[in-house]
Amino acid sequence: MTQTDTKPQSNTQRAIHALREMIFAGDLPAGSDHLESELAAHLGMSRTPVREAALTLEGQGLLEMRPRKGVRILPVSPGDMREIYDVLTELESLAARLAAERQPSKDELVPLAKAIADMDVALAKSDLDGWADADERFHTELVRLGGNSRVQMVVAMMSDQVRRARSITLHMRPPPSKSNEDHRLVYDAIKSGDADQAHAIHRAHRQAAKDLIVALLEKHKLSRI
Template sequence: MPSQAQKSKSNSAIAVEELRNLIFSGALPAGSDHLESELAARLGMSRTPVREAALLLEGQGLLQVRARKGVRILPISIEDMIEIYDVLTELESMSAAKAAEKRYAAEDLSTLEITISDMEAALAAGDREAWAAADDAFHTELARLGGNSRVVTIAALMGDQVRRAKAVTLYMRPLPTQSNKDHRSVVEAIRAGDAKTAHDVHYAHRTAAKEVLINLLRQNRMHML
């Protein structure tokens, strides 16, 4: 039988996932306040794993834990997103260059290739949620292929805020066909061992993506309040 600690850890992980989904879907809207007891009842679990999950999500910038007042769901900060995209642009572009320098075999790049195929299939089917999931997987795998564990950690810490902003703007933006083309070009440069092209194409891609996202957030501030 699992120990009490193991059960608590499992429940905390479930609470993190459930709370994240509620925040991303807007069921827990930005600016709203919630007591731990309310959230625990909503998730059908005790307050302890909910508290542990809230502390983790606070560190990821999704909510604020307030003593004796429960939690407040934080709005999407345009300033935060600008800073996050600036950091990710630099780190992921470096990862793309490093991956090219490593001269990976074809099988080593298969996961990256699959994410692009998944993105293309999702767009063909008009499934934006599937596209966003595959896009997240692409960026995660690109960071891993760069071979710097600290880049992977930093990118993961910022990932939730990026996913939340993308979820808010997913149906406001044009179909991201150019994004898929950019991803394909990055992989081709990595496969060819062309570090400069891999870096420059990804840098331009991330810069353009930031401009689209920030403009949409500025035009639709109601979604962040």
């Protein structure tokens, strides 16, 4: 962790970041309830900025504010994941198409190529977390190349949800070696401006991921009962 993190200036911003981190880290587990006053005390501020942060995160689908019950961290069921992946599939493959239509310059494509290379390296080292990071970067960069800020926003929201289930799915999943072939094909299609190809391949890629993840989550859910 470098010192270059942009420190948010307002307590509300700090609360948003802190709560997000706590949710992703599992400090605030899915399904758990938390009083505004408890969160405020934990974050060393008053209820006001905590409420404002919670309102924002509620809009992002991470939690729910229920009168008298406190802030509830929303769980992500296999059914939710199916919904989320369906949205991701459509919007990311739209982004792939848009990116291909745009014919990005070589410079713009660098981060995408780097993400693919990093995944290869991580795979060779069996570094699953490193792979997941690079994979996330690939998808983020792909969507950025699409150039549609609404798509970026929605995909980011959905990706956040996926990220929350990652700890469950990542280590149960078979080595994602085939995955990088798809990434490379998408990259090539974008580079050569073949929009339909970029769209089709990425779509199939996401659909396969969805089936895998949903199956894993359903198995995991059963094993937890």
